[in-house]
Amino acid sequence: MRREIQPSGVERFFDEDEIIVSKTDTNGLITYANDVFIRVSGWSEAELIGAPHSIIRHPDMPRCVFKLLWDTIGAGSEIFAYVVNMAKNGDHYWVLAHVTPTFGPDGRITGYHSNRRTPRREAVREIEPIYRTLLAEEAKHAGKLDQVEASTQAPAERARERQHEVR
Numbered sequence: 001m002r003r004e005i006q007p008s009g010v011e012r013f014f015d016e017d018e019i020i021v022s023k024t025d026t027n028g029l030i031t032y033a034n035d036v037f038i039r040v041s042g043w044s045e046a047e048l049i050g051a052p053h054s055i056i057r058h059p060d061m062p063r064c065v066f067k068l069l070w071d072t073i074g075a076g077s078e079i080f081a082y083v084v085n086m087a088k089n090g091d092h093y094w095v096l097a098h099v100t101p102t103f104g105p106d107g108r109i110t111g112y113h114s115n116r117r118t119p120r121r122e123a124v125r126e127i128e129p130i131y132r133t134l135l136a137e138e139a140k141h142a143g144k145l146d147q148v149e150a151s152t153q154a155p156a157e158r159a160r161e162r163q164h165e166v167r
């Protein structure tokens, strides 16, 4: 269903004092969505619960960001990430997400939790061109794994080039 939705190019916003909250199981299937998430995403609670979190994935998000997210939380650590999400009607909204693992009494990860605030506009202005560069790198490759590999390596390669340029 998600794949059929086209980005509308229209940005939507939520208030500075609001937090978009969701919880997932260990596979990223949504187990909880708060009212702000439901309102901003445009999906109903019934549609969200049990759906993969990629239900709000926007095609402008580089794959490597999600790989870093999953690698980090899967290893038991927290991560902050700027993410552009897509609402049910194709509108987009930027968030600064804080994603954390939830641990059971035996210390094993039982699920994940994400709190998102509206990001500062300067941060969005800075991150947009970086994500565009990563996405362009991914677009040069056909397979998902090759795409992630290329965009993960791209910042290091660019840094090496720049070192070369300033010498």
Ligand SMILES: Cc1cc2nc3c(=O)[nH]c(=O)nc-3n(C[C@H](O)[C@H](O)[C@H](O)COP(=O)(O)O)c2cc1C
Pocket (backbone or CB within 6 Å): 022, 023, 024, 028, 052, 053, 054, 055, 056, 057, 058, 061, 066, 083, 085, 097, 099, 100, 112, 113, 114
């Ligand atoms: C707690 C949690 C929150 C997540 N939040 C988002 C989100 O807001 N937007 C998003 O696109 N992916 C989010 N993800 C990542 C998705 O599970 C998925 O990896 C991503 O959408 C890429 O999907 P794809 O591999 O189908 O392209 C979240 C994952 C977890 C565990």
